[in-house]
Amino acid sequence: MPTNNFTNKFLTTNSCAVIAAPFSGGQPKGGVELYKSFFICNITNNLFRGPPRMLEAGLLDMIEGLDWKVEIQHNDFNALEKECKKVVDTRHIKNASFVSKTCQTIHEQIKKHAALGQMILTLGGDHSLGMATVSGTAAVHKNLGVIWVDAHADINTVDSTDTGNLHGCPVSFLTGLTGQVEGFEWLKPCLETNKICFIGLRDVDEPEKKILKENNIKAFSMYHVDKYGISKVVEMCLEYLGKDTPIHLSFDVDALDPSVAPSTGTPVRGGLSFREGHYICEALHESGQLVGIDIMEVNPALALSDEQQIQTINVGCSLARSALGETLL
Numbered sequence: 001m002p003t004n005n006f007t008n009k010f011l012t013t014n015s016c017a018v019i020a021a022p023f024s025g026g027q028p029k030g031g032v033e034l035y036k037s038f039f040i041c042n043i044t045n046n047l048f049r050g051p052p053r054m055l056e057a058g059l060l061d062m063i064e065g066l067d068w069k070v071e072i073q074h075n076d077f078n079a080l081e082k083e084c085k086k087v088v089d090t091r092h093i094k095n096a097s098f099v100s101k102t103c104q105t106i107h108e109q110i111k112k113h114a115a116l117g118q119m120i121l122t123l124g125g126d127h128s129l130g131m132a133t134v135s136g137t138a139a140v141h142k143n144l145g146v147i148w149v150d151a152h153a154d155i156n157t158v159d160s161t162d163t164g165n166l167h168g169c170p171v172s173f174l175t176g177l178t179g180q181v182e183g184f185e186w187l188k189p190c191l192e193t194n195k196i197c198f199i200g201l202r203d204v205d206e207p208e209k210k211i212l213k214e215n216n217i218k219a220f221s222m223y224h225v226d227k228y229g230i231s232k233v234v235e236m237c238l239e240y241l242g243k244d245t246p247i248h249l250s251f252d253v254d255a256l257d258p259s260v261a262p263s264t265g266t267p268v269r270g271g272l273s274f275r276e277g278h279y280i281c282e283a284l285h286e287s288g289q290l291v292g293i294d295i296m297e298v299n300p301a302l303a304l305s306d307e308q309q310i311q312t313i314n315v316g317c318s319l320a321r322s323a324l325g326e327t328l329l
Contacts, residue, residue, distance in 0.1 A: 007288050008119075008288050008289075008290070008291075009244075009246075009288045009289055010141060010246045010289065010291050011117050011118070011119055011291060012117030013069070013116065013117045013118055014067065014068055014069055015068065015069040015070075015071060015116070015117070015118045015119070016063055016068040016069070016070055016071070016118060016119040016120075016121055016324065017071045017072075017073060017110075017113035017114075017116075017118045017119070017120050017121070018055075018059075018060065018063070018070060018071065018072050018073065018121045018122075018123065019073045019075070019106060019109055019110060019113075019120065019121065019122040019123065019133075020055060020072065020073065020074050020075055020123055021075055021102075021106055021122055021123060021124050021125040021129055021132075022075065022076075022077070022124075022125060023075075023077055023102055023124065023125040023126060023128075023129060024125070024126050025077075025081065025095040025098040025099045025102060025126070025128065025166075026095070026099050026126040026127065026128025026129070026165060026166040026167035026170075053298070053300050053313050054123055054295070054298060054313055054316045054317050054320070055072075055123070057313050057314070057317055058317075059123075059317050059320060059321075060072065062317060062320075062321055063121075063320070063321070063324055066321065066324050066325045066326055067325075068119070068324060068325075071113070071118070073109050073113070075105070075106070075109075077098075077102055077105075080098065080101055080102060080105075081098055084097040084098035084101060085098075092158075092164045093158055093161075093164050093166060093181070094163075094164040094165055094166070095166070096166070096181075096182075096183050096184075097183055099128050099131075099166045100183045100184050100186070100187075102129075102132070103128065103129060103131045103132035103135075103187070104132070104186050104187075105132075106122070106129060106132035106133065106136065107131075107132040107133075107135050107136040107139075107186070107187075108136070109136070110122070110132065110133060110136025110137060110292070111136045111137075111139040111140060114136060114137055114139070114140035114141065114291070114292070115140050119290070119291065119292070119293070119324070120133070120136070120137060120291070120292040120293065121292075121293045121294075121295070121320060121323075121324070122292075122293070122294045122295070122296075123295055123298075123316075123320075124294060124295070124296040124297065124298075125296060125297075126167040126265065126296065126297060127150070127154055127167045127170060127250070127252050127296045127297060128165075128166040128167040128169070128170055129170075129294070129296065130148075130154065130170035130171070130174070130250050130294065130296070131170045131173050131174060131187055133248070133250060133292060133294050134146055134170075134174050134190065134191060134248055134250065134292075135174060135187055135188075135190045136292075137246075137248045137291055137292040138190040138191060138248075139190070141246035141248075141291050141292075143195070143245060143246070144190070144191065144195065144245070144246055144247070144248055144291075145195045145196070145197075145241035145242070145245040145246065145247045145248070145289075146174075146191060146195065146196045146197070146247070146248045146249075146250060147196075147197050147199060147237055147241075147247060147248075147249050147250070147280070147284065148171065148196060148197070148198050148199070148250050149198075149199045149200050149249070149250065149251040149252065149255045149272075149277070149280055150198065150199075150200060150201065150250075150251075150252040150254065150255050151200060151201065151202050151203050151252070151254045151255050151266070151267075151268040151271055152168065152201070152203050152204065152252070152254070152266065152268075153171065153198060153201055153204045153205075153208040153211075153212060153219070154167065154168055154169065154170050154171050154252075155169070155171040155172050155175075155177070155208050155211050155212065155217075156168045156169045156172060156205060156207060156208055156211075157169065157172045157177055157178035157179070157207075157211070158172075158178050158179075158181055159178075160205070160207035160208070160211070162205075167265075168205075171191075171196065172211070173187055174187075174189065174190055174191040175189060175191050175192070175193050175196070175215075176188075176189025177193075177211060177215065193215045193216070193217050194216075194217075194218075195241060195245070196217060196218065197218045197219070197220065197236075197237040197240060197241065198212075198217070198218070198219040198220060199220050199225070199233060199234070199237065199255070199272075199280060200220070200221075200222060200225065200255035200271060200272050201219055201220070201221040201222070202221055202222045202268055202270055202271065203266075203268045204221075218237070218240050220233045220236070220237070222270055222271065222272075225272065225276065230272070230276040230279050230280065231279065231283070234279065234280055234283045234284070235283075238283075238284075238287055238289075243287075243289070245289060246289055246291045247284060247287070247289040247290050247291065247292075248290075248291060248292035248293075248294075249280075249281070249284050249290060249292065249293050249294065249323060250294040250296065251277075251280070251281070251293070251294060251295055251296065251319060251323075252264075252296045252297050253295065253296065253297050253298055253312065253315065253316060253319070254266050254267055254268060254271070254297055255271055255272050255277065256271050256272050256273075256274070256277050256315065257269065257270065257271035257272060257273060258271070260272070260273065260274045260277070260311075260315060261298075261311070261312045261315045261316075262303065262304070262308040262311065262312060263298070263299055263300055263301075263302050263303035263308050263309050263311070263312035263313075264297045264298065264299050264302065264312065265297050265299055265302065266297075274315070277315075277319060278318065278319065278322045281293075281319050281320075281322035281323035282322045282323075282326075282327065284323060285322065285323050285324065285325050290323065293320065293323045293324070295316050295319055295320050298312055298313060298315075298316040299312075300312065300313060
C-alpha cells in the first residue's frame with residue numbers, strides 16, 4: 001500500500017489503474033470527448049491520442065508522488081461512435097447503442113483491473129459512464145456501496161426522462177429501477193437502493209424526487225450540507241453504508257459551485273465549496289474503504305476563458321489527489 005501509513009480494507013496492491021474515458025454520448029454538449037494534443041505517457045512510454053486534459057496537466061506524476069504505482073488504460077471511441085450512428089435509437093433514448101457499447105467496454109476494463117486488487121480512477125467523460133464504472137467495480141467488490149456526488153440525482157428511468165439523455169439515468173440502470181432495456185442486456189442490476197448515498201443534490205427532476213422517496217434512497221441535498229455541515233453528512237453516509245462496505249466514489253464536478261468548477265456541462269449555482277468537495281474525497285480515503293473513484297464532467301471546451309479552463313482542470317486533478325491520499329499536512 002502507499003507508504004503514507006494508509007491502510008485499505010479491500011485493496012491488495014498499491015497500484016492505481018487510471019481509466020481515461022473521453023466520452024460525451026450520454027448528453028448533447030461536446031467537449032468531454034475532445035482532447036486534441038499528442039503526448040508521451042511517461043508510465044508506459046507509448047504515444048497516446050486523446051486522454052483527458054487532467055492527464056496532460058501531469059496527474060499521473062501527481063499520483064505517483066502519492067506512492068501509488070500507476071497503470072494507464074487509454075480509450076478512443078471515435079470508430080465506435082461512427083459504427084453506432086447506423087443503429088436506430090432504443091425507444092426515445094438518445095445514442096443508446098453508443099452509450100451501451102462504450103459502457104460495456106469500460107466495464108470490462110474496470111472489472112479486469114479491480115480483480116488485480118488495484119484502485120480504479122476513471123476520468124470522464126459524461127456521467128452515463130457511471131453505468132460502467134460502478135458495475136465494473138461491483139463485479140469484483142461484492143456488496144458495494146456508492147457515494148454519488150452530484151448536483152443531479154441521475155436516477156431518471158427510460159420512461160421518466162424527458163430529454164432521453166442517458167447521463168441523467170445511470171443510477172436507475174445500476175439499481176434495476178429502469179427495468180431491462182434493449183441493447184443493455186450486459187448490464188445487470190448490481191447496486192442495492194440501500195447501498196447508495198447522494199451528496200450535493202440541488203437540481204432534481206420531479207420524477208426523480210418520486211423515485212428517491214418511493215425507494216427510501218439516502219440523499220443529502222445542499223440543504224442538508226448547509227444544515228449539518230459536510231463532515232457530518234459524510235459521517236452519516238459512512239455509517240449508513242457500513243464500515244465493512246467497499247465504497248465507490250462517483251464525483252461529478254458540477255456538484256461544486258460554478259465559481260469553483262465553471263467548465264462543466266450542467267452547472268448549477270449554490271453548490272459545494274472547494275473545501276467541501278475536497279473534504280468528501282479526503283474523508284473517504286481516510287475511511288480505508290475506497291475502491292473506485294470517478295472524476296466526471298471536466299469539460300474544458302465549455303470554458304469562457306483560459307482561466308476557467310485551467311481552474312476546472314486543476315480542481316479535477318486535486319479532487320483525484322485528495323481521494324488518493326493527498327493531505328494538507
